[in-house]
Amino acid sequence: MKDQKRIAIYGKGGIGKSSTASNVAAACADEGYKVMIIGCDPKSDSSITLLGGKRIPTILDLLKQHLDVNEKDIVFEGYGGVKCVEVGGPEPGIGCAGRGIIVAIQKLQKVCPSMNDMDLIIYDVPGDIVCGGFVAPIRKGLVTEAYILTSGEYMPLYAANNICKGLAKIDTPLSGIICNSRSVTREEEIVRKFSEEIGSRLVAFIPKEQVVQDCERDGFSVLEKAPKSDIAQVYRDLAKSIMFNDQSILPGSLDDERLRELTR
Amino acid sequence: MIGKNLSIMHPRPSSIVAALYTLRDLNVDVAILHGPPGCSFKHARLLEEDGIRVVTTALDENGFVFGGRQELSSLLVKVNEMFKPKLIGVVGTCASMIIGEELREPVEDANLDVPVIEVEVHAGYPDNTKGVLITLESAFEVGVIGKEELERQKVLLREATLVEKRHGAASKEYLEPSRGDVKYKVAEKVVRLLQEGKKGITIMNAKKETGYMFADVSAAVNEVALALGKEGNVVNMANIDDSLGLPRVRHHAKCITADLQERGITVHEVIGGMDEYPVTGEKVGELIKQKYSDYDFAIITGVPHAIPMEALEGMEIISVTNGPRQVLPLKEMGHQHVIVEIDLHPKTLGVNHIVESEFGATLREVAKDVLGR
Numbered sequence: 289m290k291d292q293k294r295i296a297i298y299g300k301g302g303i304g305k306s307s308t309a310s311n312v313a314a315a316c317a318d319e320g321y322k323v324m325i326i327g328c329d330p331k332s333d334s335s336i337t338l339l340g341g342k343r344i345p346t347i348l349d350l351l352k353q354h355l356d357v358n359e360k361d362i363v364f365e366g367y368g369g370v371k372c373v374e375v376g377g378p379e380p381g382i383g384c385a386g387r388g389i390i391v392a393i394q395k396l397q398k399v400c401p402s403m404n405d406m407d408l409i410i411y412d413v414p415g416d417i418v419c420g421g422f423v424a425p426i427r428k429g430l431v432t433e434a435y436i437l438t439s440g441e442y443m444p445l446y447a448a449n450n451i452c453k454g455l456a457k458i459d460t461p462l463s464g465i466i467c468n469s470r471s472v473t474r475e476e477e478i479v480r481k482f483s484e485e486i487g488s489r490l491v492a493f494i495p496k497e498q499v500v501q502d503c504e505r506d507g508f509s510v511l512e513k514a515p516k517s518d519i520a521q522v523y524r525d526l527a528k529s530i531m532f533n534d535q536s537i538l539p540g541s542l543d544d545e546r547l548r549e550l551t552r
Numbered sequence: 553m554i555g556k557n558l559s560i561m562h563p564r565p566s567s568i569v570a571a572l573y574t575l576r577d578l579n580v581d582v583a584i585l586h587g588p589p590g591c592s593f594k595h596a597r598l599l600e601e602d603g604i605r606v607v608t609t610a611l612d613e614n615g616f617v618f619g620g621r622q623e624l625s626s627l628l629v630k631v632n633e634m635f636k637p638k639l640i641g642v643v644g645t646c647a648s649m650i651i652g653e654e655l656r657e658p659v660e661d662a663n664l665d666v667p668v669i670e671v672e673v674h675a676g677y678p679d680n681t682k683g684v685l686i687t688l689e690s691a692f693e694v695g696v697i698g699k700e701e702l703e704r705q706k707v708l709l710r711e712a713t714l715v716e717k718r719h720g721a722a723s724k725e726y727l728e729p730s731r732g733d734v735k736y737k738v739a740e741k742v743v744r745l746l747q748e749g750k751k752g753i754t755i756m757n758a759k760k761e762t763g764y765m766f767a768d769v770s771a772a773v774n775e776v777a778l779a780l781g782k783e784g785n786v787v788n789m790a791n792i793d794d795s796l797g798l799p800r801v802r803h804h805a806k807c808i809t810a811d812l813q814e815r816g817i818t819v820h821e822v823i824g825g826m827d828e829y830p831v832t833g834e835k836v837g838e839l840i841k842q843k844y845s846d847y848d849f850a851i852i853t854g855v856p857h858a859i860p861m862e863a864l865e866g867m868e869i870i871s872v873t874n875g876p877r878q879v880l881p882l883k884e885m886g887h888q889h890v891i892v893e894i895d896l897h898p899k900t901l902g903v904n905h906i907v908e909s910e911f912g913a914t915l916r917e918v919a920k921d922v923l924g925r
Contacts, residue, residue: 387650420619420652427654458657 292404293531295463296411296425298455299437300447304468306334307504308437308494308526309412314338314511315520315527317368321407324363324371326396326425328389332374334412338366341507346376347392359400367512371402385414386421393424408531417454426460433463433536435491438482440467440475442551445482449547452486452539461536464491466526471496478550485546486539492526495519558717561726562877566675567683569595571643574687575669576604577760577798578696581637586624586653587611587645601902602761605635609648616647621658628662639696641669641687649674667694679722681709697798705798711830719857719885721877729876732892735911738870739918741889742773742851745868746782747922750848753867755836756790757829758854760801762874763792764900765893765907766853767808769872772912773851774817776919787844789821791832791854796825803904811906829855837863852887861886872911 297305306329313325313334327334332343344364350357366372375392377385396403403409411425425431434455438448448465455462465488467479476493483490495518503513510520542550568585569592575583582605585591589610596606609615609623624642631640642655655670662668671687685706692702716722745752754770756763770788777786790812794805805826812819821839824832836859840847849868852859856871857878870889871882874896882890891911899907 384650386652390649390652420654422652424652427652427657 292406293408293433294411294431295408295433295435295530296413296431297435297437297466298413298417298451299468300444301414303437303439303444303447304494305329305437306331306412307337307500308466308468308523309334309410310337311500311509311511311520311523312527312530313370313408313410314367314509315524316408316531317370318511318524319527319531321531322369322371322405324373324403324406324409325412326373326375326393326409327412328375328392328422328425329412329414332376334410335364335366335372335374337504337507337509338368338370338372338512339364339507340366344372344374346374347395348376348378348388351391351395357395357399359402362396363400363402367509371406373400384421386419386424389414389421390424390428393428393430397428397430417451423454423458426458431460433533434460435463435466435530437466437468438479439470440472440478440551441470442548445478445547445551448482449486449541452541456538456541459538462486462488462539463530463533463536464489466491467493469494469496482542482547482550485542485550487537488539489535491529491533492522494522494526558722558725560678560722560724562721564721565680566592567673567677567680567686568592568643568645568675570680570683571671571673571687572596572599572606572641574684574691574798575641575643575671576602577800578639578641578669578687578691579799580604580639580641580669582607582631582635583641583643584609584624584627584631585643585645586620586655587647591645591647598898598901601898603902605631605637607631611647616651619651619653620648621653621661624653624655624658625661628659628664628668632662632664632666637666639669640664640666641671643671643687644673646674646676667696669694669696679713679716681713685709701798705827708827708830715830715855715858719881720855721875721881723881727877727880730879730892731876731894732873732879732890735891735914736918738889738891739911739915742849742870742915743776743780743919743922745849746773746777746780746785749782749785751785751844751846752777752787752849752851753840753844753847754786754788754790755823755850755852755856755859756788756792756854757823757832757836757852757856757858758791758826759829760826761804761900761903762854762896763790763804763808763826764903764905765874765896765909766872767792767812767906768909768912769851769853769915771812771815771817771906772909772915775815776915779919779923787821787847788817788819789823789836789839790819791822791824791826791828792819793822793825793828797827801826807904808906830858833859833863840864856887857882857885872909 438444465483758766853872
């Protein structure tokens with residue numbers, strides 16, 4: 289296997305992990321890197337904007353039908369040659385999503401030799417580290433660095449803080465905090481302070497802009513649909529700092545009181 | 553994309569248990585089941601008869617919710633102190649694998665100076681050989697077996713699965729268990745065949761330790777033939793090559809060979825190792841074609857359904873199995889007489905000498921009656 293970046297992006301549900309992941313993937317592909325994105329969210333929304341709004345069959349959809357899957361059944365090439373994979377999941381309220389991720393990831397490893405050729409593999413992991421299954425990509429040795437996405441609001445920071453505890457528990461280094469802005473007061477300052485207090489750093493501040501939503505609704509990344517926008521440049525900078533990052537730490541975490549104080 | 557086949561309804565061997573048996577064949581001293589205390593209990597206890605310790609992390613409801621990393625690493629330390637093992641195996645269970653328990657981390661936490669084979673396995677595989685395969689792959693990673701043996705085993709496992717799908721317990725959606733034919737009647741039949749001067753082949757095609765009892769059937773046939781003065785009419789084949797297989801399996805072959813020798817029984821044809829039961833069919837076919845095509849009957853023990861019917865053309869077939877669900881498939885193949893050695897497995901664990909079979913004992917008694925007449 290060549291020297292490759294294998295990262296996971298964690299953060300509270302709905303905070304924008306998938307759109308960030310797909311824009312970073314697109315920006316890296318523009319730079320000539322070979323990129324694979326593995327969406328673990330049942331919504332399949334990390335790949336959809338790289339594939340012009342098209343949904344791809346998920347690994348678990350195929351496994352549910354008892355099909356023996358091959359690489360070509362689950363890996364689809366999108367914008368800039370980014371290889372897109374979706375894990376999928378069970379129906380809401382039925383089965384076990386965590387186990388689903390374990391099974392899908394093992395299958396992927398087995399049938400997808402092209403993983404080895406990638407420069408960057410992004411695991412867009414669902415929500416929070418809530419159970420063993422959700423950290424499977426890390427546990428199986430597939431992920432070497434983690435990033436946490438948050439805004440300056442209390443709940444996403446609470447989730448981010450929890451994820452830090454999780455990462456420390458499973459000995460996985462944190463490479464940085466990304467702030468996906470919700471335009472709240474003193475947001476950048478709050479997230480920067482949080483990042484420092486857990487021993488990490490703020491790697492990007494992504495301002496809230498309508499163009500991201502517009503592109504997403506049309507089924508595209510910002511890099512593809514609005515490459516000249518300011519926000520496209522923000523994603524390019526983030527992509528660069530991910531590709532060149534060489535400082536990761538086992539994060540600390542804040543107690544509840546300090547967290548509240550920070551966001552007050 | 554290829555679709556999967558037949559869904560089987562009757563409970564069947566579990567991959568977790570298959571992993572435990574494989575660890576035993578690799579001569580681990582202790583196997584730790586990482587999961588609920590009752591998981592695979594019957595086999596776990598049985599395996600202790602075979603000289604290995606099987607213990608459990610005994611995960612409870614709390615363990616399912618909060619995980620059992622700590623439980624596993626402290627049990628590893630405890631087991632190491634208590635039993636001073638040279639090789640340890642850790643086996644996953646459905647419960648621990650579903651909650652995403654990872655075995656490597658607790659093994660690293662325990663930091664023992666003893667090699668540990670980690671087997672991330674649950675019982676949710678249609679083919680239980682999957683449990684064997686995962687174990688062997690892990691044993692290879694730890695350096696307990698070499699690449700060559702791993703590849704050899706993979707071939708055998710694939711064949712074993714095919715044998716079960718073709719004519720074994722995985723051949724039908726549901727199989728009714730059966731005790732097979734009455735042993736007394738079949739024994740009479742065998743004695744009569746020998747008395748009439750018919751020529752017979754005993755084919756022991758046994759799976760590993762089950763050979764300790766199936767070899768007794770071959771022995772009994774030979775003893776009876778000798779008593780009737782027809783010893784020249786019996787030819788013996790057996791899969792007891794002691795140069796093949798995992799350490800414990802070779803040991804079984806050595807013990808059985810020595811016992812048969814001591815009883816003065818010649819094995820005319822060694823048809824493979826004790827783990828080669830799925831692939832011996834071809835060899836048996838060739839041997840019969842070359843040397844024994846005029847033989848009248850065959851007594852096949854162990855895994856009789858692995859011997860193709862073409863190989864046995866024209867012979868009357870008596871087969872002895874230990875699987876109550878194997879009776880129907882064998883009858884359907886065309887075996888005229890099928891008998892079951894009930895409880896064979898518990899009686900052959902932890903032994904290193906041939907164990908008396910019910911059919912062997914019946915055969916000896918029937919022959920006594922005939923000779924006394």
